[in-house]
Amino acid sequence: MRILLIGPGSIGVLFGGKLALAGNRILIYARPHFSTILKEHPLKLTDIINKEHVVPNFEKAPPIPELIKLSPQEFPKICLITTKSYDLESVCREYQPVLNKIPIIGLIQNGIGNEEIIENNYPNSIIFRIITSHGAMRENISHIIHTGIGNTSICQIKPPYENISAENKQIIKEFTDNLQYAGFELKLNKNPLEAIWRKALTNIGINAIGALTQLTNGELLKSESLLNLIRKTINEAILIANKLQIPLDPSFDYVQNTLEVLKNTATNKNSMLQDVLRKKKTEIEFLNEKIVNYGKKMHIPTPINKTLSQLIHGLENSYIL
Ligand SMILES: NC(=O)C1=CN([C@@H]2O[C@H](COP(=O)(O)OP(=O)(O)OC[C@H]3O[C@@H](n4cnc5c(N)ncnc54)[C@H](O)[C@@H]3O)[C@@H](O)[C@H]2O)C=CC1
Ligand SMILES: CC(C)(CO)C(=O)C(=O)O
Numbered sequence: 001m002r003i004l005l006i007g008p009g010s011i012g013v014l015f016g017g018k019l020a021l022a023g024n025r026i027l028i029y030a031r032p033h034f035s036t037i038l039k040e041h042p043l044k045l046t047d048i049i050n051k052e053h054v055v056p057n058f059e060k061a062p063p064i065p066e067l068i069k070l071s072p073q074e075f076p077k078i079c080l081i082t083t084k085s086y087d088l089e090s091v092c093r094e095y096q097p098v099l100n101k102i103p104i105i106g107l108i109q110n111g112i113g114n115e116e117i118i119e120n121n122y123p124n125s126i127i128f129r130i131i132t133s134h135g136a137m138r139e140n141i142s143h144i145i146h147t148g149i150g151n152t153s154i155c156q157i158k159p160p161y162e163n164i165s166a167e168n169k170q171i172i173k174e175f176t177d178n179l180q181y182a183g184f185e186l187k188l189n190k191n192p193l194e195a196i197w198r199k200a201l202t203n204i205g206i207n208a209i210g211a212l213t214q215l216t217n218g219e220l221l222k223s224e225s226l227l228n229l230i231r232k233t234i235n236e237a238i239l240i241a242n243k244l245q246i247p248l249d250p251s252f253d254y255v256q257n258t259l260e261v262l263k264n265t266a267t268n269k270n271s272m273l274q275d276v277l278r279k280k281k282t283e284i285e286f287l288n289e290k291i292v293n294y295g296k297k298m299h300i301p302t303p304i305n306k307t308l309s310q311l312i313h314g315l316e317n318s319y320i321l
Helices: 010-021 032-040 085-094 096-101 114-121 166-181 192-213 217-221 224-243 254-264 271-277 288-297 303-319
Strands: 002-006 025-029 044-046 052-054 058-060 078-081 104-107 126-132 135-140 143-148 152-158 186-189
Touching (some): 002 010, 010 025, 010 044, 010 058, 010 078, 010 135, 010 143, 010 166, 032 058, 085 096, 085 114, 104 114, 114 126, 114 152, 126 192, 152 192, 166 186, 186 192, 192 224, 192 254, 192 303, 217 254, 224 288, 224 303, 271 303
Parallel strands (some): 002 025, 002 078, 025 058, 078 104, 104 126, 152 186
Antiparallel strands (some): 044 052, 135 143
């Protein structure tokens, strides 16, 4: 199957690379330096048992005007976007002719509300999100390491499944079969918003606090006062989710789940801490700051998430010019 992948960083190369190793053809749009390096160095993926693979079938997509002229047999069937959430808006603009033509768009990103950006720009597309707790890290630009195994949920966002044409249903089925064959255990989620928020609530609880304290996930667990802060941060976000009528699962303990994630990923430096250590922009706008903005609209104060967001922006400002 031909798949277009926009933004082959850590998670993009993990998913795209494993799909390529399983026999799919992956066409990529990357930043120019990645495309240049790909010409000179083979793309490598170290799997979870430390085996190094050279990834085949991973190639630079033709320039946009050429891609959109490909025959239906050659044109990719599906587009995966794996940039950071804050790059999604610019991706929508930069790849407009392609995204207008490709019927199915999948987002592999963390954060709340990402799908709304696609819906606003491409109201006729079939949109789904892939929420994953697999982990991937970059050894260098052409070498990605699979650092942790986790669950992956496919969240169908729009339109309702029954409104999708038989042809596109077949493409989605082929894609999900290919993902499973590539080694991703999948859950087809009947409550997509719950899955998106479940992951986001974990990130809302852990990431900013880990980034500000520079503690690993396991070290956070050892501090009762930080655990208290994590609890309060998540509970404030749950209040907003309830006001937004997000169908959270009343029988599920989102705080306890976050504590378990901390335990299971004890040696991790969370992704926001990694961004801060590399002096990169963080995804705070799509996590704690999203809660603050929803709160503002509904006149509900969110002091903890607001303070965390402001502190993270302060940190970013200390190194981003
Ligand atoms: N790395 C991980 O273990 C996990 C990451 N995620 C989520 O996945 C998303 C991506 O994260 P990572 O892969 O870690 O980030 P990353 O920074 O490694 O990769 C993003 C890539 O997108 C590229 N990019 C940005 N704008 C582009 C454009 N206009 N055209 C082409 N390429 C463009 C960047 O150059 C970069 O290579 C984030 O939302 C993250 O929270 C989710 C689960 C695990
Ligand atoms: C689950 C967790 C918190 C693991 O570190 C993560 O998703 C992240 O680092 O962004």
